[in-house]
Amino acid sequence: MQERKPDPITDPIREAFLALCQSEFEKGSYEMTSEKNMAELAVQMQESGMRIAKAIMCSRLEDDPRRAGDKVVCRKCQGTLRIQERSQRRAVQTVLGEIEYVRAYGVCDRCGHSGAPLDEALGISAFGPSVDARKRICHAAVADGAVHIRELKNLQFPDAVFILDWAHAAQHLSDCSKALFGEGTNNAHAWYQIQKRRLWNGHVNVANGWPIGSGVAEGAVKQFALRLKGSEKFWNVSHTGAEEMLTLCALYHSGDGRWDRHWRKRAEPR
Numbered sequence: 001m002q003e004r005k006p007d008p009i010t011d012p013i014r015e016a017f018l019a020l021c022q023s024e025f026e027k028g029s030y031e032m033t034s035e036k037n038m039a040e041l042a043v044q045m046q047e048s049g050m051r052i053a054k055a056i057m058c059s060r061l062e063d064d065p066r067r068a069g070d071k072v073v074c075r076k077c078q079g080t081l082r083i084q085e086r087s088q089r090r091a092v093q094t095v096l097g098e099i100e101y102v103r104a105y106g107v108c109d110r111c112g113h114s115g116a117p118l119d120e121a122l123g124i125s126a127f128g129p130s131v132d133a134r135k136r137i138c139h140a141a142v143a144d145g146a147v148h149i150r151e152l153k154n155l156q157f158p159d160a161v162f163i164l165d166w167a168h169a170a171q172h173l174s175d176c177s178k179a180l181f182g183e184g185t186n187n188a189h190a191w192y193q194i195q196k197r198r199l200w201n202g203h204v205n206v207a208n209g210w211p212i213g214s215g216v217a218e219g220a221v222k223q224f225a226l227r228l229k230g231s232e233k234f235w236n237v238s239h240t241g242a243e244e245m246l247t248l249c250a251l252y253h254s255g256d257g258r259w260d261r262h263w264r265k266r267a268e269p270r
């Protein structure tokens, strides 16, 4: 390995990162996790990995020379972007969770375009989630635990994340508590409350900010049908929501790589 020169700026970041890795490693030791089964261990390790990945991503963005925005060309008119703010803070939702970073923000006096050179170089829009996060948000299935629905999801959307509908999961737990301890007993109630809390914690971690109830999707389907199929509904060029929706469905269902190509293209700097 190459000898590193001491660096007063990056050394503390590196130290903090190594301390995080060490603490995640220790959290996984037998003394700390002897009560856990394999499924619980896997969730814990996955979360540790995510925290480490997030820390690397943050330090990576902190290191990015493009964030300073020195001498930047306007991407609209090729003029010069005048930097208004050197250290504007931004939080963006990514597949690793929310990432915060600081970057320069400017405006072009010639054409009025404004933006952050780093965001443009990274291929993310000035607002909203990153492209990779959008792709996953567009591609999650929320349903009850019925086997046939799960099989249908695996057939139609094999890559989509499956999220168990919260209300259905809680109902199953409630039925289970009655079967175990008898309906209306204190023990049944106490057991249900504990398991529900455990389930909730698991859900929040696994769902990564996605909806955990199918109401959102069911509402969307209703809305989609009403807007597309109602009588006297017309779609024209200036209101292309339905077409965009159908295009996305078509891209995905074509199954020949168009879906991935579309999202790769979206991620390119514009």
Ligand SMILES: [Zn+2]
Pocket: 074, 075, 076, 077, 078, 079, 080, 108, 109, 110, 111, 112, 113
């Ligand atoms: Zn311009």
